[in-house]
Amino acid sequence: MIKNSLLHPVSELHFDRYLAKDTRAALLFTEKLVWERINRSLEIPKSERTFQNTVRALTESSEEFSALTNTVSHLDSVLGGSWSAADTQATQVASKLYNELGLHKGIYTALLEVREVMKPKSLTTAQNKLLDDLIRDYKRGGVALPPTKKQKLKEINEELSKIATKFGQNYAKATDKCGIMVANRAQLVGLGEETVLTAKNEAKLKKLEGYWVQFSEPNYLAVMSQCTDKTTRRAMYKAAKTIGLKPNIPLCLRALELRREKAILLGYKNYADFALEDRMAKNGKIAGSFLDKLSNLYMPTINKEFKELELFAREYENDPMLRLGMADVDSGLDWFYAEKLRNKLFDIDESVTREYFPISKVIFGMFETLSILYGVSFVKNTKLKRWHEDVEVYEISDEADKHIATVWCDWFARRQKHGGAWMNGFFVADRSSGKVEKPHLGYVVANLTGPTPKKPSLLGIREVETIWHEFGHFMHLALGRTELEEQSMQDIEWDFVEAPSQIFENWVWQPDVLAKITSHYKTDKQIPSVVINKLLAARQFRIASKAGRQFILAKTDILLHTEYPLNKTKDPLQLHRDIKTQAYGITAEKWDLELMSFAHIFAGGYAAGYYSYKWAEAIEADFFEKFKQSGVLNPKLGREYRDKVLARGAEVKAEHLVRDFLGRDSNIDAMLRRDGIKT
Numbered sequence: 077m078i079k080n081s082l083l084h085p086v087s088e089l090h091f092d093r094y095l096a097k098d099t100r101a102a103l104l105f106t107e108k109l110v111w112e113r114i115n116r117s118l119e120i121p122k123s124e125r126t127f128q129n130t131v132r133a134l135t136e137s138s139e140e141f142s143a144l145t146n147t148v149s150h151l152d153s154v155l156g157g158s159w160s161a162a163d164t165q166a167t168q169v170a171s172k173l174y175n176e177l178g179l180h181k182g183i184y185t186a187l188l189e190v191r192e193v194m195k196p197k198s199l200t201t202a203q204n205k206l207l208d209d210l211i212r213d214y215k216r217g218g219v220a221l222p223p224t225k226k227q228k229l230k231e232i233n234e235e236l237s238k239i240a241t242k243f244g245q246n247y248a249k250a251t252d253k254c255g256i257m258v259a260n261r262a263q264l265v266g267l268g269e270e271t272v273l274t275a276k277n278e279a280k281l282k283k284l285e286g287y288w289v290q291f292s293e294p295n296y297l298a299v300m301s302q303c304t305d306k307t308t309r310r311a312m313y314k315a316a317k318t319i320g321l322k323p324n325i326p327l328c329l330r331a332l333e334l335r336r337e338k339a340i341l342l343g344y345k346n347y348a349d350f351a352l353e354d355r356m357a358k359n360g361k362i363a364g365s366f367l368d369k370l371s372n373l374y375m376p377t378i379n380k381e382f383k384e385l386e387l388f389a390r391e392y393e394n395d396p397m398l399r400l401g402m403a404d405v406d407s408g409l410d411w412f413y414a415e416k417l418r419n420k421l422f423d424i425d426e427s428v429t430r431e432y433f434p435i436s437k438v439i440f441g442m443f444e445t446l447s448i449l450y451g452v453s454f455v456k457n458t459k460l461k462r463w464h465e466d467v468e469v470y471e472i473s474d475e476a477d478k479h480i481a482t483v484w485c486d487w488f489a490r491r492q493k494h495g496g497a498w499m500n501g502f503f504v505a506d507r508s509s510g511k512v513e514k515p516h517l518g519y520v521v522a523n524l525t526g527p528t529p530k531k532p533s534l535l536g537i538r539e540v541e542t543i544w545h546e547f548g549h550f551m552h553l554a555l556g557r558t559e560l561e562e563q564s565m566q567d568i569e570w571d572f573v574e575a576p577s578q579i580f581e582n583w584v585w586q587p588d589v590l591a592k593i594t595s596h597y598k599t600d601k602q603i604p605s606v607v608i609n610k611l612l613a614a615r616q617f618r619i620a621s622k623a624g625r626q627f628i629l630a631k632t633d634i635l636l637h638t639e640y641p642l643n644k645t646k647d648p649l650q651l652h653r654d655i656k657t658q659a660y661g662i663t664a665e666k667w668d669l670e671l672m673s674f675a676h677i678f679a680g681g682y683a684a685g686y687y688s689y690k691w692a693e694a695i696e697a698d699f700f701e702k703f704k705q706s707g708v709l710n711p712k713l714g715r716e717y718r719d720k721v722l723a724r725g726a727e728v729k730a731e732h733l734v735r736d737f738l739g740r741d742s743n744i745d746a747m748l749r750r751d752g753i754k755t
């Protein structure tokens with residue numbers, strides 16, 4: 077290998093050495109490797125083709141290339157700086173390479189030849205599945221189309237990818253422009269001093285008298301949940317749903333048209349049927365009826381919660397005629413009246429509860445829980461190199477004391493680090509010999525409240541759930557024992573992948589576990605049981621309304637990707653408003669352009685896939701009910717779950733994992749019971 081800080085065997089990581097300026101040379105070198113290997117395996121005559129010399133050789137050809145691009149993208153997310161430009165470059169090269177590979181007739185033919193030469197009986201179940209999945213993916217990519225159609229598809233894909241980028245840029249511009257101007261301090265009552273001060277300075281910068289509240293996620297939530305002035309809240313809501321969003325309208329319409337055209341070109345009825353073919357839901361109709369069924373069942377409780385909130389708001393404002401509007405309810409979070417009602421009902425002071433959740437205790441208790449359930453143990457490694465001094469590295473061993481995985485944990489928010497929380501793998505080890513020879517490597521990243529000179533990091537309950545959620549994903553990787561590394565959890569169906577992470581959040585709320593993860597950071601005392609009871613009760617607060625918000629987004633998404641073009645009287649924006657109107661029982665505003673900010677489906681990869689969140693949640697609720705019935709810390713069941721679900725990654729279809737663990741197909745009943753929804 078050439079001398080380059082980013083080039084080394086894929087099972088190693090050297091965060092102390094990496095230099096962003098080496099990216100270009102490393103990309104060129106590893107891309108060349110890909111083509112050399114592919115060309116070599118394509119030369120093999122048909123009669124000599126085997127799974128190993130063709131399928132494996134093809135999938136392994138890009139090992140170094142994808143390890144490199146993953147590392148660069150990771151370093152951009154956690155460090156930014158010079159890694160951002162390196163990442164942009166890597167993304168461009170990768171998307172070009174993967175497009176070429178995806179439409180490569182020679183590779184497709186070689187795969188078909190293996191299928192012909194190697195009869196299913198001569199391959200293992202995992203090998204058969206990988207081969208069939210690859211052939212299917214190539215077909216879905218359009219490789220088998222006649223040249224003119226193939227060209228058309230290429231143009232569609234290129235235009236779609238341009239639209240996604242442009243949508244994102246427009247939305248970023250819209251966010252920059254968005255905000256509200258208020259004349260008096262009194263109109264901002266309820267907001268923190270810092271927010272008000274910033275608003276005053278922003279107005280000054282714009283050479284205006286008064287206060288400019290810039291739109292940002294935290295500011296928006298602050299105004300909508302804390303500002304006592306109704307007019308200010310309404311103005312902010314209107315701004316968020318309108319300002320700067322118009323330029324996205326033609327883009328979204330075009331994207332819907334192109335997706336439909338693409339699906340038809342490839343032989344599907346609509347885009348949802350194309351997108352869901354390889355997922356648990358299988359097609360748009362099944363995903364759509366899943367959502368309809370759920371939202372119908374939740375509707376009576378959503379209505380009840382709405383009425384309760386309206387009654388409370390009337391009392392709070394001392395106005396018996398008050399009617400709630402969209403600016404009071406159109407959210408998956410607790411806005412003003414909901415926040416006040418929650419405080420009245422549960423009286424939880426998060427600054428106090430945080431003191432019982434120092435991060436070290438939360439993580440220690442989580443490791444203990446994982447040890448009980450899966451027989452794993454954790455040892456901190458202080459020698460392995462990290463990308464930042466905040467990062468902690470742990471080695472995970474199994475019951476036989478074999479080192480099965482290593483995880484880099486980067487918990488705290490800091491400048492230049494991307495927002496949110498996520499997990500990913502650096503390296504998935506091969507387990508084809510049945511033995512553990514190398515550990516899987518991966519990371520979890522979040523933006524939690526960090527320590528201060530006076531206090532350790534003290535977590536809010538949502539932050540605690542975030543850690544457990546991401547570790548739920550990580551354990552899915554760590555416990556993977558698939559025969560082929562191509563079938564790790566990273567390759568599992570989209571509408572299943574959130575089940576192992578969401579389910580793990582449930583443990584946080586179990587009294588036995590709460591005892592393990594809480595102690596006051598000064599006095600070491602347990603959290604008082606009255607506080608625990610309040611936290612538990614508050615967890616159920618307006619649970620149906622929060623689900624309702626997800627139904628609105630998911631239904632809009634699935635309808636747009638099954639029924640578009642809609643009949644002339646209904647444009648997509650109106651469809652979205654109609655779904656909203658139906659869900660809340662109040663008319664959505666004519667100026668509501670929220671759909672034009674729905675980045676998940678127009679700039680991300682979630683087109684026709686937003687239902688996945690609820691789909692996976694129904695499965696995890698079903699799984700967790702089984703744990704509740706036999707004890708949430710039951711080691712026997714923990715190991716059964718480990719072996720029947722987590723260990724198998726994407727080796728079999730997710731529906732088989734579900735059936736093997738539950739002894740039947742999953743259904744929505746457990747989720748309904750959990751949420752108190754009557755059937």
Ligand SMILES: [Zn+2]
Pocket residue numbers: 545549574577
């Ligand atoms: Zn997740």
